[in-house]
Amino acid sequence: MTNVEVRSIAKNYGSVPVLTDISTDFTQGSFTSLLGPSGSGKTTLLRIIAGFIIPDQGNVAIGGNDVTRMPVWARNIGMVFQSYALFPHMTVNENVAFGLARRGIKGEESRKQVERALELVRLPGFGDRKPKQLSGGQQQRVALARAIVTKPSVLLLDEPLSALDRRLRQEMQVELIRIQKESGLTTIFVTHDQEEALTLSDKVAILDRGRIVQIGAPTEVYERPKTRFAAEFLGDTNFLTGTVVAGGIRLANGSTVAVDAPLPATGSEATVAVRPEKIVIRDVARGGKDTDRSNRVSATISSSVYAGTALTYEAAFDGLSFKIFAQNSDARPHSVGDVVELTWSPLHTVPLEAAA
């Protein structure tokens, strides 16, 4: 069931378009990440949904009601800010009770709900402290409790974890998923951390220069990127460009790469993407085990970076360079200069749409 709906949203600052024709739905209870580089308009879209910014065009609907012209305070949203934005002159309890009081919930009922919310974010017993007396992670939990205690129609988070250090951040990611599932709130989460988006979300929307270039489940957007931008932004990718032939593309050097997906018309130019971890290196000299992967090229290892559990190789092939991620499971890592065979499946050869 659709809970939040944005239709043909556009926003300009002066003559600069910041958002262009954004339309998408957010399903009831789903966790959606807005992912994109800095300046792509993530915050702007989130703030339009929240009501802090009025779009130049288009509509926002929450729970079936058009709220485009509704002020923020009337929208029943919950919002978590990167800077936490706790009220410094109030205790944790007072902070969390603030939204309840605005909805006329006071006294014993308010106290009970505040307590439950603080339990949900694992901060029971901290109610009488002032925000200053809490660590960054704890403050973020209070901000979360404050945002969800009112049972908002939608929970909006703008890079809530980016002020935390790596460890705490991973911990909070796990907590956030748990809390979101327990509360069942429709959640929209802004981030520019691709790993965070992939780990947390039911759906990832990739923004580029004010447009949603792709939206889908994490595996979908990662495994089947639609454009060069999406492929590049979500992790590393090898790009191969050639002419479309039956069942694949022919590269400039004459070798053919098989593609197991619909391709543009034969004869036209096309680019395919291959993730570095999908490529298997077969050591020709050492006679490594052959695989059934039907794409194969021979190449020369040109660099290798050792990182404990994994290795990153670069292999040169007719003026092209391949990036390959390999688990550190081979008897002996390949060294620079080794002539190897790179193999991968046509299933992992993803044709990309031509740039708009």
Add this chain to the structure above:
Amino acid sequence: MPLDPANSTQLREPGGSRKPLPPWASTAALLVPTYGWLTLAVFLPLCTMFAFSFLTATPMGKAPIVFTFKQYRAFIDQPYLLGVAWQSLLMGFWTTFFCAVLGFFAALALVRATEGKVRETLLILVLLPFWTNGLVRVFSWTMVLREGGFLDYAIHSVWPGAGSVGFLYTRQAVVVGLVHGYLPYMILTCYIALVTIDNTIVEAASSLGARWWTILWKILLPMAAPGLISGSVLIFVPVIGSFMEPRILGGRVGVTMGTVIEDQFTQAFNWPLGAALSFTMLAVVLGIFATFSGVLRRGTAL
């Protein structure tokens, strides 16, 4: 040779003659010039005055000088002074009150409705009263407030039949003049308090369902309280002792502790009484602050 740990540290620093100063020494070196000057400039005259307040007469003539407490009995010996003191406190209260209300909203408007160049210009305009001569400022009010003055003129140009509203030589006129003179302090202290409030705090409040009056009352006002308090302290104390505004704008009703004390120094040449009255008022003001600070601290501690 036994290795002495103190020696071994020195060994690691071959050019060991430049030892850093101990922290207390550098702190003292930094503080002494300022605090030394403050002590000299503030406490020396204050102490002299305090000593004067226990004398029978100003120690400048030929009259014999004797130690006495009688100056501090002035409020008992001359009960009319109690009325004057009460009027002065009221005047201080109303001036501070109007400064607080106007100053808070002026600062709020500066912080939330202006930016960049406009804000800078407005801030400078706020400081204008500081740059004009106080006497000129106050006398200009007499031109406005007197019967047939600019105020009357302005009202009559809109509503010709209206009577005179000029209220020169009233306590209200004194408060108007004082508010004009001291408002910049309040605007500045409130501005400093408000400008540090992150906009996301206000946004967080409205995302939780707060409308503007709730944001004003529950967020901005309590968070700006330190500014309001320091502004009030800055204003209340000098207003109680002010004599120029009461004299010029108050006329016959403008008798305040400030004018009484000034008279002792300039007219009656009774410095000991003037000093004693000042210190009595200082004690009263400190008493008022002490009473309020407990209440305020509980209300605004961050």
